Amino acid sequence: MRPCLAATTLTLLSVALLGGCASMYSSDSAAVYSKSDMRQVHEVEYGKVLDVKTVKMEGDKNDLLTLGGTALGGIAGSSIGQGRGSAAGAVIGAMVGGMTAQSMQRGATKDAYELTVQTDKGRTISIVQEADVPISVGQRVKILSGNGTARVLPQ
Template sequence: MKHRLLQLGSIALLAAGLASGCANTSDSGQIYSKEQMRQAHVVEFGQVISVKNVLMEGNRNELLTMGGTALGGLAGSNVGKGSGAVAGAIVGAIAGGLAAQSAQQTLNTKPALEITVKLDNGGKMLSIVQEADVPFSQGQRVRVLSGGGTTRVSPL
């Protein structure tokens, strides 16, 4: 029994270590990645036409998925003896991998805004989805920055 508790404790510590070692990327309109630094961005001005609350799907991290698979296999191998342990390891590995993927998507899902902007130059309409860390409202004047493969909305 003590041996099994030690194994489960080790599994929990390994899982926590894997989770804490993952990089968290941001989809905020206020946070720039290192690759976006020192790049020219086109600046346009416009007016918010609509703001819709949406959810941004969480990212999957293959390292965490592999960790969940390994931990599930380890936990499953403790079921039975001989061929039963092998079958338990296989089932545990599959369940652990699927659980890790599902947990990542659920835990990393965050509120976002779909912001529709009518640009001043020619009245072109844009819809940009970004993290809901800055409030926007219909009729608000904004600037739209585009460059380096990204577009973001920021208040004036």
């Protein structure tokens, strides 16, 4: 295999692997609590689901992954030519690697729900959360809010 092709293949595989690792540590699920949510007071409200709309949640931006894609692209690009050609290849490879890493992150969408809930206090609220906890129209739910976040869970 030619060195340029091997380096490019290695770059793409590395960016894909790093992208997969990043999504393991981030969640917008109603059933997953962040460390900062622990031992915090959350207000509890009850209500009834009026509408459930399936939406897409865009992927997270991770500067470390973008930097990794940039570095790997630069390494792969530097194997093109010699002298100034190698330097130009490194710059172009770095730009392509960084843009590819960012594009992959944005494209890694998740299914989410936009939930419209009529609270027992008479308010109508809307919350978007990851679509991993089944919720349906007419269902009674519990709304937990605090620290600038809210989640809807089956009652």
